[in-house]
Amino acid sequence: MVDTLLKFTSEHEWLKIEGGDVAVIGITEYAQDALGDLVYVELPEIGRKVDKGQDVAVVESVKTAAEVYSPVAGEVIAVNDNLSGNPELIKKSLEEGWIAKIRMTNPAEVAGLMDRAAYDAYLKTKE
């Protein structure tokens, strides 16, 4: 299912907008595959302020810890607590695998992110 409203970063985060100024973020299948079995997600605190590109969460696999960078500046207003007990949910779907929701300080930042076609092209350069 191709979701044309999804945006992507070169660090393999996806972003979707909810209600105008809230960004829902997660990590893409490419990042999920690279990490392998997931064992823990370190979620940010509600209220935490992040800059665009700043690390906002950490996903731990058996072998490595991978930082999740916020694609936009803003404030964390929600985190997916289900990931605490079940980090593998990240791989299930956008609805179940989102990591955090950020109220954006500057929604215009989203326009500068890659759309699906650009991200797919970017992935090809990584092969």
Added chain:
Amino acid sequence: MKTTPLHAAHKSLSAKMGEFAGYDMPLYYADGVMKEHEWVRAQAGLFDVSHMGQVILRGADVVTFLERITPSSFGTLPAGRAKYTVMTNEKGGIVDDLIVTRLEDDEFFAVINAGCKDKDLAWMRSHVSAGVSLQTLDDRALLALQGPEAERVLREVFRIDTAAMPYMWLDEARLPDGTTVYVSRVGYTGEDGFELSVPSDKAVAVWEALTAHQAVRPIGLAARDSLRLDMGYCLYGHDIDDTTTPLEAGLRWVMGKDNRGFIGAEVITDPPARHRVGVRLLDKGVAREGAALLGEEGAPIGKLTSGGYSPSLKESIGQGYVASGFDVPGLSIKVDVRGRHIPAQIVPLPFIPAHTKSMKKQAA
């Protein structure tokens, strides 16, 4: 990057490859690390460890040589018996850890770490005398078959019977086609298992024959690391290195009572000022190499040298060094993970009991 004779086999199994010690090696296969780790403990896993170095040391003075470069005793070691040991430098630090097996009176077989091959060989060569020769077995592959089903697999696949072979023992065996191989009952997983030294041109055939058995799955280096972490085994370059003495590393048991002339013997402090210990997190999270270990009030007491998530224990475990006085099993400490101080505990190693065949019946 260098490759082993099994490189094409790993690629054909869609292994996720990665660089290790200059070799392009399989990190994990389609099942992933967790399932591979669990499979080894339940059935039998097959690892390609051909990147490691295999060396023959022989000569009239070979025992004197071994007792100079290692703190162990080799004089009365029976033929066929394997010993885990370390090579030490002038500061008493560890050059590498290795397994040395006596083949004959004047002939020993050593397996050294891939990452230290060149260093180890140069080190050994700089310490040989006229009565010692060193030969690298560059035309041999090394496969590790590990798990409770390993003995049965060897018998069913190759008709090699190891029922009477104790842990830390080596035997020559024949494959059905007549090829001679070394079978050593040794491993790095804590399970019963064997390392097979086979001619490189037979490696693919041996690999395919073993992986065709329903109890065998290929296992990558990522699970090799998580399995040894469960056992508290050292990984050279992380838990031991040229600054750690065998006493600091908790390897007093490799030192032979009668060996006082090994390199660095005069300078190794006893008791040591720091100790390698096990650490387990008591809260969610994963502590890894480099994490600071803190006392209950937050003062630094040491550092993790290895760490990760154990698929067997379903918790985060690791090894590290703490200052003398803090190496107390059960001691409550904290581990600093990205600024978060996670409650943890000092624990004795291993984290889980070994299932290797007991060697108590064998005289050293």
